[in-house]
Amino acid sequence: MPGIDECLLDVMRLPGARGAAVVDWTSGLALGTIGESPNGDHEATAAETAEVARMAAEQPVFAQAAHTADPAHSALRGPARPDRSPTAPPGPAVEDVIVTAAAGYHILRFVETAFDSSVFLHLWLDRSEGNLALARIRLGEIAERLVLA
Amino acid sequence: MRPTATTRTVIPEQAVLSPMLQRLAAERATGALMRDRGTLYLADGQVVHAESPATPGIDVLLTTSGALRSEGWWDAVAQAGAGQRVARYLVDSGRVPGGALELCHLGALYDAAFFALAPTHTPARFRYGVSHWIGPVRPVPVDSVQRETLRRRELLDRIWPDALTDSAPIAPTAHPVDAPVPPRQRRVLDLVNGVRTATDIAQELGRSAFHTLVDLRRLAAAGLVEPVRPASAGSASGPVRIELPEVTADPDLALLRRLRDALEAL
Numbered sequence: 001m002p003g004i005d006e007c008l009l010d011v012m013r014l015p016g017a018r019g020a021a022v023v024d025w026t027s028g029l030a031l032g033t034i035g036e037s038p039n040g041d042h043e044a045t046a047a048e049t050a051e052v053a054r055m056a057a058e059q060p061v062f063a064q065a066a067h068t069a070d071p072a073h074s075a076l077r078g079p080a081r082p083d084r085s086p087t088a089p090p091g092p093a094v095e096d097v098i099v100t101a102a103a104g105y106h107i108l109r110f111v112e113t114a115f116d117s118s119v120f121l122h123l124w125l126d127r128s129e130g131n132l133a134l135a136r137i138r139l140g141e142i143a144e145r146l147v148l149a
Numbered sequence: 150m151r152p153t154a155t156t157r158t159v160i161p162e163q164a165v166l167s168p169m170l171q172r173l174a175a176e177r178a179t180g181a182l183m184r185d186r187g188t189l190y191l192a193d194g195q196v197v198h199a200e201s202p203a204t205p206g207i208d209v210l211l212t213t214s215g216a217l218r219s220e221g222w223w224d225a226v227a228q229a230g231a232g233q234r235v236a237r238y239l240v241d242s243g244r245v246p247g248g249a250l251e252l253c254h255l256g257a258l259y260d261a262a263f264f265a266l267a268p269t270h271t272p273a274r275f276r277y278g279v280s281h282w283i284g285p286v287r288p289v290p291v292d293s294v295q296r297e298t299l300r301r302r303e304l305l306d307r308i309w310p311d312a313l314t315d316s317a318p319i320a321p322t323a324h325p326v327d328a329p330v331p332p333r334q335r336r337v338l339d340l341v342n343g344v345r346t347a348t349d350i351a352q353e354l355g356r357s358a359f360h361t362l363v364d365l366r367r368l369a370a371a372g373l374v375e376p377v378r379p380a381s382a383g384s385a386s387g388p389v390r391i392e393l394p395e396v397t398a399d400p401d402l403a404l405l406r407r408l409r410d411a412l413e414a415l
Contacts, residue, residue: 002246002247002248003247003248003251003287004248004251004252004255004287006248007248022252024256026333026357026359026360026363026364027259027297027301027304027359027360027363028300028304029259029297031251031252031255031256043296043300047300057331058331058333058334060329060331063331063332111252113216113249113252113253114214114215114216114249115210115211115213115214115216115249115253115355116210116213116214116354116355116356116357116360117252117253117256117357118333118360119252145248146248146249146252147246147248147249147252148246148248148249
């Protein structure tokens with residue numbers, strides 16, 4: 001059974017991975033952490049990255065591009081899915097946020113859950129050893145596996 | 150390298166919200182700490198579960214969204230409730246993926262703990278040996294829970310420093326919605342009707358109550374909602390609010406007149 005810890009261990013197997021965390025972006029809470037964090041404090045890092053994730057998730061410019069179909073319908077809600085009840089929360093419109101910094105790459109990957117949540121995976125990647133494109137794809141797969149059986 | 154549950158050994162003095170909880174953690178106690186607004190369940194001095202009347206339980210979080218059908222929940226309670234392994238059963242029977250259950254349960258734990266650790270004058274009680282039927286999921290150190298609860302209080306006050314928003318019925322204001330409301334806040338705003346409280350809205354959405362508090366404080370900061378202040382007029386007790394006679398319906402007009410008069414007098 002893959003849980004938070006197994007998922008974080010998977011993330012750390014990516015080449016150049018320095019540290020990772022599962023974070024709730026509404027509260028800034030780190031639900032699980034592994035490896036290093038840029039400022040040596042996983043909790044502070046989580047609160048800071050959560051703010052970035054929230055800004056990205058809530059900006060209409062990113063959210064609207066995906067589905068501008070029906071303006072009468074609640075503006076930012078995605079198309080109805082047959083496998084979900086009508087009260088199910090809409091999935092995140094933004095998939096990930098990538099920040100390239102002098103001290104490394106940061107990928108924030110939103111995790112889509114079947115229940116109401118605001119969770120993302122944060123990976124801190126070494127610039128010389130990491131492969132940003134590969135890491136982004138793998139992180140997406142891990143995020144999916146985290147909430148699937 | 151092992152995943153860590155973000156443990157720190159040094160706790161600053163102000164991070165101790167409940168000296169009793171601190172002591173129970175030190176003695177690695179197992180049981181239920183019952184406080185005014187919620188209950189924390191400990192196992193070996195770690196927090197394993199929390200409940201509060203102010204927050205939706207994990208059953209509400211899972212079933213409202215359709216992540217789990219309510220029959221599935223009740224079946225798990227019937228099958229594994231007596232053995233106190235409901236969480237384990239939900240995962241093993243394939244009803245809820247393991248990672249999803251951990252995320253949902255941790256969210257519910259910190260959510261209920263935030264309310265359970267709210268300041269109170271009622272003394273707390275601890276019942277040794279009691280454990281919750283949800284069973285083990287992902288234990289959290291007491292220090293983490295206390296630190297997070299304090300951080301959350303500060304976060305709310307940074308967004309909009311009006312604690313009444315957390316408990317009073319919330320009403321929409323006449324203020325026009327002049328900027329786009331993010332979808333998650335929109336779902337909260339749609340339920341604001343002057344009667345529902347944050348707890349009611351959280352229950353209805355199947356969303357963490359703390360998340361709902363954050364959304365409501367952001368909406369309040371944007372001027373879109375406001376808490377319904379308890380009516381003080383008409384009752385014998387309490388300070389009577391003196392209603393000043395209204396000078397004019399339009400204060401701006403009155404200000405302009407005064408300004409004109411002042412300028413003319415120069």
